[in-house]
Structures are given as C-alpha cells and as structure tokens.
Amino acid sequence: MNDQSILLSLDGGVARVTLNRPDRLNSFNTAMHAALVDALDRIEAEGGTRVMLLTGAGRGFCAGQDLADRAVAADGRAPDLGDSVERFYNPLIRRLAALPFPVICAVNGVAAGAGANIALACDIVIAAESARFIQSFAKIGLVPDSGGTWILPRLVGQARALGLALTGEPLGAAQAAEWGLIWKAVPDDALAAEADALVAQFATAPTAGLAATKALIRGSWANDLDTELDLQRDTMRRLGQSDDYREGVAAFLAKRAPVFTGR
Known part of the structure; x- marks a missing residue:
C-alpha cells in the first residue's frame, strides 16, 4: 500500500487496520478512503482472516471527514455531499457490517462525526476512558451520516439519540458504555491489552459460528419472530455440519481445549 494513511498488517488470521493521519486526527480525505x-480488498482477497481490529494512530480515533478536502469552492459552488456519502461512507458501513468475522474497534481518543459512526458500525467497540463520541454534524448544519440516524436510536433509544444528534455534546466513554452505545470503557493504559485479548480470543474461535451470529443479529432488525426462528433453524442445520462444531463437541466430551479451524 503506497498511501500510508492506512496501515495494515495480516498475521495468524488477524487483520489490524490503523487509521494513520494523526496530524489531522485521522480525518478522512479521498486518498484515505x-x-x-x-x-x-486485500483482507478479503487473501482469505483466512478470523478477526479484524480497527483503531487510530496518535491521540484520536477519527475526527470524521476532513472538511478541507470538500470545502465550498472559491466561486461559491458547494460540494455534493450526497455523492461523497454514496461513494465512500455508505459502502464502508455496509462492508464492515457484512465482513464474515468479528470486527473490533479500539477507540483510542476522540471519535467525531463519521468517525464516531464508523466505530459504532463495528461489532465490538471498546474505548479508552478518555475517549469521547461526538455527533458533530449539528454544529455544521448536517445530519448524522455513516449510519448514525439508524444505529443511534437502536443502541440508546430515541431520546438519547436525539440529544446526542441535536446538541452535538461529547459523550464520554464510561457513559457510552453505561448507555449501551459501546461494549466497554477501559483505562487508557489498558486499551491495547484489552484489544489484544479480544483479538486472541477470536483468532482461535469457531469463526463460521461467530460470522453467522453476527449476520443473524444484524439482520434481525428487519425480521419478525417467525422469520428469525426459521433463520436460526436453517443456520443451526448448516453449522451442525461444520468441522468446528464437531471439534467443539469432541473437546467438550474429552475435557480438553478445542482447536478450531474456522471451518
């Protein structure tokens, strides 16, 4: 990768992705997208990934869109923000939701605007206690994009979602965890170890089962109970034929640690 605004490492079924524009609080420009x-693309093409960790370099996770990259032109012509959302942010949110393995986000500092909602689009979000989540769109006359208006009320309810979105007030990590916006808040100096522990857990877990759980929970918003029960039945039938299920049962009966392959 020639552009160093994104750092990627792939090792032992683990993909580590770091947003790397620390001088701009890892805000997105076109090159970074x-x-x-x-x-x-590389993660999916190489195959074998069983967990992905997303984090930011420096003192922040992501400040969202780099406004200097799409400012009003000198002649007064406004940028097409809908085009920017359609080309960059919408595909990213859809892709994170569809990846067939757990996606962990370690929020190491401020997560603002699209940066906050990209974090919340991940499957498990842990944050340093000093981190803050800010729906900063209200400050510039916009709406929470990158899934914000969809995910916020589903995570914290309409009253809190409206409060966050309309005021743009920062929400600290501890309160975000208390409200159910994120999985947990941890001391700043424990964030890396906490993220690594989750990565290690998922890198040796039954990946197909985790991917199916992710898909069912994410898809359940559009389903009634009968539909969800049928999907559970069909998924259990498929997973019951997997190597990981056979290994899990064999290990349980033998009272030994399982060795899952992700298949």
Whole structure:
C-alpha cells in the first residue's frame, strides 16, 4: 500500500487496520478512503482472516471527514455531499457490517462525526476512558451520516439519540458504555491489552459460528419472530455440519481445549 494513511498488517488470521493521519486526527480525505478500500480488498482477497481490529494512530480515533478536502469552492459552488456519502461512507458501513468475522474497534481518543459512526458500525467497540463520541454534524448544519440516524436510536433509544444528534455534546466513554452505545470503557493504559485479548480470543474461535451470529443479529432488525426462528433453524442445520462444531463437541466430551479451524 503506497498511501500510508492506512496501515495494515495480516498475521495468524488477524487483520489490524490503523487509521494513520494523526496530524489531522485521522480525518478522512479521498486518498484515505481509497487506501482503506485497498486494505479491505486485500483482507478479503487473501482469505483466512478470523478477526479484524480497527483503531487510530496518535491521540484520536477519527475526527470524521476532513472538511478541507470538500470545502465550498472559491466561486461559491458547494460540494455534493450526497455523492461523497454514496461513494465512500455508505459502502464502508455496509462492508464492515457484512465482513464474515468479528470486527473490533479500539477507540483510542476522540471519535467525531463519521468517525464516531464508523466505530459504532463495528461489532465490538471498546474505548479508552478518555475517549469521547461526538455527533458533530449539528454544529455544521448536517445530519448524522455513516449510519448514525439508524444505529443511534437502536443502541440508546430515541431520546438519547436525539440529544446526542441535536446538541452535538461529547459523550464520554464510561457513559457510552453505561448507555449501551459501546461494549466497554477501559483505562487508557489498558486499551491495547484489552484489544489484544479480544483479538486472541477470536483468532482461535469457531469463526463460521461467530460470522453467522453476527449476520443473524444484524439482520434481525428487519425480521419478525417467525422469520428469525426459521433463520436460526436453517443456520443451526448448516453449522451442525461444520468441522468446528464437531471439534467443539469432541473437546467438550474429552475435557480438553478445542482447536478450531474456522471451518
């Protein structure tokens, strides 16, 4: 990858993706969007990934869109923000939701605007206690994009979602965890170890089962109970034929640690 705004490492079934524009609080410009697409393409093309960790370099996770990259032109012509959302942010959110393995986000500092909602689009979000989540769109006359208006009320309810979105007030990590916006908040100096522990857990877990759980829970918003029960039945039938299920049962009966292959 020539553009160093995204750092990628692949090792032992673990993909580590780091947003790397620390001088701009890892805010997105067009080149960074392209670099992230390249990283995700490589992860999917190489195969074998069982967990992905997303984090930011420096003192922040992501400040969202770099406004200097899409400012009003000198002649007064406004940028097409809908085009930017359709080309970059919408595909990213859809892709994170569809990846067939757990996606962990370690929020190491401020997560603002699209940066907050990209974090919340991941499957498990852990944050340093000093981190803050800010729906900063209200401050510039916009709406929460990158899935914000969809995910916020589903995570914290309409009253809190409206409060966050309309005021743009920062929400600290501890309160975000208390409200159910994220999985947990941890001391700043424990964030890396906490993320690594989750990565290690998922790198040796039954990946197909985790991917199916992710898909069912994410898809359940559109289903009634009968539909979800049928999907559970069909998924259990499929997973019951997997190597990981056979290994899990064999290990349980033998009272030994399982060795899952992700198949």
